[in-house]
Amino acid sequence: MTGKKILFVSSELVPYLPQNDVSLMSYETPRMVNSKGGQIRIFMPRYGNINERRHQLHEVIRLSGMNLVVNDMDMPLIIKVASIPKERIQVYFIDNDEYFKRKGTFTDKEGNLFPDNDERAIFFAKGVVETVKKLNWSPDIIHVHGWMASLLPLYLKKYYADEPLFDTSKIVLSVYGKSFEGELDSGMIDKIAFDGISKESISPLETPTYNNLLKIAVDNSDAVILAAEGIPEDLQDHISNLKKPVLPYVSLQEFEDAYSDFYDTEVLK
Numbered sequence: 001m002t003g004k005k006i007l008f009v010s011s012e013l014v015p016y017l018p019q020n021d022v023s024l025m026s027y028e029t030p031r032m033v034n035s036k037g038g039q040i041r042i043f044m045p046r047y048g049n050i051n052e053r054r055h056q057l058h059e060v061i062r063l064s065g066m067n068l069v070v071n072d073m074d075m076p077l078i079i080k081v082a083s084i085p086k087e088r089i090q091v092y093f094i095d096n097d098e099y100f101k102r103k104g105t106f107t108d109k110e111g112n113l114f115p116d117n118d119e120r121a122i123f124f125a126k127g128v129v130e131t132v133k134k135l136n137w138s139p140d141i142i143h144v145h146g147w148m149a150s151l152l153p154l155y156l157k158k159y160y161a162d163e164p165l166f167d168t169s170k171i172v173l174s175v176y177g178k179s180f181e182g183e184l185d186s187g188m189i190d191k192i193a194f195d196g197i198s199k200e201s202i203s204p205l206e207t208p209t210y211n212n213l214l215k216i217a218v219d220n221s222d223a224v225i226l227a228a229e230g231i232p233e234d235l236q237d238h239i240s241n242l243k244k245p246v247l248p249y250v251s252l253q254e255f256e257d258a259y260s261d262f263y264d265t266e267v268l269k
Contacts (some may be wrong), residue, residue, distance in 0.1 A: 010023075011146025012105070013044045032260065077096060079131055121184075144173050178230075183207060
């Protein structure tokens, strides 16, 4: 991994959010790459339940200030950074008061999905790409974790298809067990189509369930990692029918060599 540049984009990350499959592997994978001499960047949303003072987040003025268009609305992009001291790892946070200031990650106090989670996902995907463009940092691999980040492969392959910075980047998607019930906003497909992405290419999002969202992410990725046990059968079947590299599930105790080998022999070949 020495010298390889890997961009990690995640819905959740410890120590900023509670530990689960996504937040833990979103931490362990870049830690592994960092220890093997790779160059990394990590992006996640700046949810309102992240304690900025405790984790010492601060705004990066030179990266903030642009507006991103989501469904014909101009939404200001704010970039914050923090460091995970013991690993010397820096994390970039995508922020916007309208989408991320509320004191919750994906749901309200009653456990209901936020009605604008679809727009938050669109904003996050665009925000990551626009910030990486400002950094002028061309990754060899873009590794995506979690459903809030799952629109990134689609936007890279369709909306940003002509962006030279990502010409040779390979997209790896980690797929986890089902993490939300129900559906996102029924107008999600129209909001993505507003960005010039054909409805035909995202037809599963007529019904924006977790499984359908991940199917679109899988379709637009170059390789897939089964990152948890208990992945929905429907989603597993979809993955197995595609002709692209797939790494079967490996435990946390064994993942380092398996992921590193997968990067080197299947993704970057």
